[in-house]
Amino acid sequence: MADVGTVGYEPVPPAEVEDMELYHPKSFATKYIWSQDAKIIAVQYAGTAVAIGMVGLVLSWLMRLQLGFPEVFDFITAKDYYQFITMHGMIMVIYLLTALFLGGFGNYLIPLMVGARDMVFPYVNMLSYWIFLLAVLVLIASWFVPGGPTGAGWTLYPPQAILSGTPGSSNGIVLMLVSLALFIVGFTMGGLNYVVTVLQARTRGMTMMRLPLTVWGIFTATILALLAFPALFVGAVMMTLDKMLGTSFFMPSIVEMGQQLTYKGGSPLLFQHLFWFFGHPEVYIVALPAFGIVSDLISTHARRNIFGYRLMVWAIVVIGGLSFIVWAHHMYVSGMNPYFGFFFATTTLIIAVPTAIKVYNWVLTLWKGNIQLTLPMLFAIAFIITFVNGGITGLFLGNVIVDVPLSDTMFVVAHFHMVMGVAPILVVLGAVYHWFPLMTGRMLHQGWGKFHFWVTFLGAYLIYFPMHYLGFLGVPRRYYELKDTSFVPDSAHDLNAFITVAALVVGFAQVVFIINIFYSAYRGKKAERNPWKAVSLEWQTPDMPPGHGNWSKDLPVVYRWAYDYSVPGAKDDYIPQNVAPDQVEMEPGRKETAAT
Amino acid sequence: MSNRWIVAIVLFAVAIGSVIFHLVTPWWSTEIASNWSQIDLTISITFWITGVVYVALIVFMAWCIYKYRYRADRRAEYEPENKKLEIWLTVLTTLGVAGLLAPGLIVWNRYVQVPKDALEVEVIGKQWEWTYRFPGQDAKLGKTAVRFINSDNPFGIDPKDPNGKDDVLIEDTSVTLPVGKSYKVLLRSIDVLHDFYVPQFRAKMDLVPGLVSYFWFTTKRTGEFDILCAELCGVGHHAMRGRVSVVPQADFDKWLGEQPTFEQAQKDARLRREKQERQDKAREIKRAAKETKQTARN
Numbered sequence: 001m002a003d004v005g006t007v008g009y010e011p012v013p014p015a016e017v018e019d020m021e022l023y024h025p026k027s028f029a030t031k032y033i034w035s036q037d038a039k040i041i042a043v044q045y046a047g048t049a050v051a052i053g054m055v056g057l058v059l060s061w062l063m064r065l066q067l068g069f070p071e072v073f074d075f076i077t078a079k080d081y082y083q084f085i086t087m088h089g090m091i092m093v094i095y096l097l098t099a100l101f102l103g104g105f106g107n108y109l110i111p112l113m114v115g116a117r118d119m120v121f122p123y124v125n126m127l128s129y130w131i132f133l134l135a136v137l138v139l140i141a142s143w144f145v146p147g148g149p150t151g152a153g154w155t156l157y158p159p160q161a162i163l164s165g166t167p168g169s170s171n172g173i174v175l176m177l178v179s180l181a182l183f184i185v186g187f188t189m190g191g192l193n194y195v196v197t198v199l200q201a202r203t204r205g206m207t208m209m210r211l212p213l214t215v216w217g218i219f220t221a222t223i224l225a226l227l228a229f230p231a232l233f234v235g236a237v238m239m240t241l242d243k244m245l246g247t248s249f250f251m252p253s254i255v256e257m258g259q260q261l262t263y264k265g266g267s268p269l270l271f272q273h274l275f276w277f278f279g280h281p282e283v284y285i286v287a288l289p290a291f292g293i294v295s296d297l298i299s300t301h302a303r304r305n306i307f308g309y310r311l312m313v314w315a316i317v318v319i320g321g322l323s324f325i326v327w328a329h330h331m332y333v334s335g336m337n338p339y340f341g342f343f344f345a346t347t348t349l350i351i352a353v354p355t356a357i358k359v360y361n362w363v364l365t366l367w368k369g370n371i372q373l374t375l376p377m378l379f380a381i382a383f384i385i386t387f388v389n390g391g392i393t394g395l396f397l398g399n400v401i402v403d404v405p406l407s408d409t410m411f412v413v414a415h416f417h418m419v420m421g422v423a424p425i426l427v428v429l430g431a432v433y434h435w436f437p438l439m440t441g442r443m444l445h446q447g448w449g450k451f452h453f454w455v456t457f458l459g460a461y462l463i464y465f466p467m468h469y470l471g472f473l474g475v476p477r478r479y480y481e482l483k484d485t486s487f488v489p490d491s492a493h494d495l496n497a498f499i500t501v502a503a504l505v506v507g508f509a510q511v512v513f514i515i516n517i518f519y520s521a522y523r524g525k526k527a528e529r530n531p532w533k534a535v536s537l538e539w540q541t542p543d544m545p546p547g548h549g550n551w552s553k554d555l556p557v558v559y560r561w562a563y564d565y566s567v568p569g570a571k572d573d574y575i576p577q578n579v580a581p582d583q584v585e586m587e588p589g590r591k592e593t594a595a596t
Numbered sequence: 597m598s599n600r601w602i603v604a605i606v607l608f609a610v611a612i613g614s615v616i617f618h619l620v621t622p623w624w625s626t627e628i629a630s631n632w633s634q635i636d637l638t639i640s641i642t643f644w645i646t647g648v649v650y651v652a653l654i655v656f657m658a659w660c661i662y663k664y665r666y667r668a669d670r671r672a673e674y675e676p677e678n679k680k681l682e683i684w685l686t687v688l689t690t691l692g693v694a695g696l697l698a699p700g701l702i703v704w705n706r707y708v709q710v711p712k713d714a715l716e717v718e719v720i721g722k723q724w725e726w727t728y729r730f731p732g733q734d735a736k737l738g739k740t741a742v743r744f745i746n747s748d749n750p751f752g753i754d755p756k757d758p759n760g761k762d763d764v765l766i767e768d769t770s771v772t773l774p775v776g777k778s779y780k781v782l783l784r785s786i787d788v789l790h791d792f793y794v795p796q797f798r799a800k801m802d803l804v805p806g807l808v809s810y811f812w813f814t815t816k817r818t819g820e821f822d823i824l825c826a827e828l829c830g831v832g833h834h835a836m837r838g839r840v841s842v843v844p845q846a847d848f849d850k851w852l853g854e855q856p857t858f859e860q861a862q863k864d865a866r867l868r869r870e871k872q873e874r875q876d877k878a879r880e881i882k883r884a885a886k887e888t889k890q891t892a893r894n
């Protein structure tokens with residue numbers, strides 16, 4: 001365990017990096033707008049993602065209004081409703097969560113945490129953001145074309161997505177496919193950057209097995225994304241060709257509204273395979289950064305080393321690898337050869353093992369810790385609960401036969417919102433409370449934060465926990481209205497109304513959070529340096545917030561892993577990664593022990 | 597009350613509240629009407645195994661929060677790894693997962709193997725209605741293809757296939773099945789994806805244009821059940837409904853006997869078309885006559 005704990009060392013001089021390597025901004029525009037500084041790009045990415053995410057949030061309110069109070073809101077037609085669910089899903093998964101975790105947190109934290117001055121390709125990094133912005137603008141444009149945005153569901157299944165029975169099948173679907181293709185181009189630029197930076201730009205002493213788990217999570221997720229997004233890309237291109245040029249990649253012979261179409265011989269299932277070959281790793285593209293970040297939040301605020309670091313790293317890598325051979329568990333009732341079910345159910349349930357190990361290790365980090373119930377810690381705890389809940393319902397849906405009655409019901413909606421919506425967003429929120437002082441030099445308002453936390457956590461639980469039971473009942477998802485359905489009792493409609501009210505309240509709490517961010521950025525309490533007494537490198541910069549180039553003339557040298565909390569014998573309960581063994585302040589009368 | 601108390605109590609309440617909700621919920625599976633009670637059993641097994649883990653984890657966390665609260669004079673334990681504990685947890689989890697997977701795969705194995713004595717019925721989906729086809733006396737369904745579909749032949753049955761002549765066509769969203777019989781449900785879509793879903797049967801499967809998918813089940817009790825479409829199929833998805841009546845065999849036979857066969861339907865369609873043509877012709881002659889009269893008068 002050479003890399004775990006504090007062990008003997010040979011002093012090395014810091015790496016010398018020539019000043020020339022870094023691009024220096026010369027004007028306001030090059031500093032804040034056409035910026036090549038990963039920290040600014042991170043804020044641009046995050047700001048854009050959150051802005052479009054707010055659109056997604058409002059869409060969710062609108063569809064909840066329809067579900068909770070059908071026939072009350074005349075302005076929501078079936079066409080609108082299907083457009084709302086489609087855009088809500090796509091926005092939240094791709095343009096909010098993927099962009100926020102990788103483009104936002106990835107850009108901000110990777111260079112700082114590995115001890116680099118910036119991403120290795122700053123110019124490409126800048127381009128990455130502007131192409132992402134373009135993708136978002138194209139997405140927004142689909143509201144302003146005839147027919148409006150596509151209403152094909154976020155999975156965009158053909159043939160439906162490009163036939164006239166679906167809203168937005170004339171223009172909306174094309175803009176959606178173009179927007180996705182742009183997003184993938186932009187992401188690939190950023191993604192290559194993150195991977196190369198982690199592999200090549202780590203500072204002296206920062207071995208891979210000394211990286212904070214945040215970096216491991218983002219790094220692995222980026223590799224997944226680089227391998228998975230191309231499947232979506234080709235799917236999007238092929239569907240565009242089917243739509244625009246009349247090719248038949250996904251289109252068999254079809255009669256549309258009584259008319260024979262000219263398509264012939266294509267396979268709708270092929271698209272589903274391509275989509276989910278991307279779509280399942282996508283779940284982990286969102287989840288792995290959340291896993292990493294939450295590990296660091298828990299460790300820092302429990303003042304305890306993360307439990308089982310090496311196993312945590314391996315769990316991330318194994319989950320990432322397995323995520324490529326489970327995709328067809330989204331397709332158990334798709335009409336594919338049912339014998340595939342045996343294989344995919346087995347691989348899917350195997351993933352539960354490394355995932356469970358991660359959960360145990362988070363909980364075991366709390367065990368015998370010295371737990372500070374700060375806001376980041378509260379969000380981390382709420383994450384564990386919602387993630388375990390969502391992971392468990394995944395064991396229902398992954399186990400092929402159990403999926404049969406539950407697929408395409410509200411159970412699925414409840415499951416993926418809990419595991420992929422609520423849980424990662426709780427991590428995002430905790431992470432913002434955690435790193436806000438680093439980014440702005442000020443603390444977020446604690447009272448508002450507490451309010452925000454409790455409403456968000458308990459509210460989200462009240463939304464999604466009962467929703468599973470509607471699924472057991474058999475209430476299908478993607479239904480504009482249930483009307484009279486013999487097996488649905490009136491009480492289910494009451495529950496739907498309750499869920500809608502809870503969703504509006506939780507949404508409102510996010511507005512409070514955003515006000516808190518703007519207020520605290522200017523008026524918040526000044527943060528002391530390294531306010532959480534964290535050990536990882538991002539808190540050890542000469543300035544807070546870190547300046548251009550992150551570090552002073554010398555890059556930091558790393559002597560230990562990212563989890564030296566409460567080391568026996570040390571005076572403080574934390575030893576930053578860049579403190580050399582002979583500089584650790586010891587308790588009187590003790591020499592540092594090599595904890596191995 | 598201090599912070600840790602509140603958090604610990606809330607966590608505890610979340611765990612206990614979830615269990616209580618599960619016990620008293622009025623929203624639960626509909627009364628089963630097919631042979632797939634084993635699916636319900638696998639759901640119960642999954643609930644038991646995962647539920648215990650869920651509650652145990654939350655309660656343990658609540659206890660940790662209470663017990664290991666922050667004190668400036670205390671230190672957390674420095675313990676980077678604990679191999680023995682990690683191995684134990686991995687082994688136990690693997691066993692738990694195997695306990696879920698094994699019964700699941702056993703039941704799935706039944707699900708994918710259609711019994712030899714299963715009867716066939718075809719469900720056809722199109723935006724946004726269901727129709728059905730039973731094989732006739734020969735117990736064989738005629739071949740179909742999209743190119744045969746027209747207003748006289750909405751099912752797209754191959755007119756040259758002798759097996760198709762006596763197929764019974766149900767051009768209605770309601771269908772009837774006999775109780776106590778196993779059916780292999782053949783699923784065919786002529787436009788987009790659909791999914792034939794009757795909650796009381798538990799089984800379901802997508803309809804995919806370009807191929808015929810299937811599932812099987814046995815009707816176990818009489819009654820009327822809603823059919824829903826469970827795969828988004830366009831703007832009328834939520835309105836794509838049907839009904840299936842499960843009735844005693846005699847009632848079913850009577851009902852089926854009243855439905856037209858493909859041959860009859862074709863004949864009816866031909867007669868209808870011929871009648872229409874005759875009427876059109878008559879109208880045409882009348883109009884022509886009228887016009888001639890008019891011209892003559894002028």
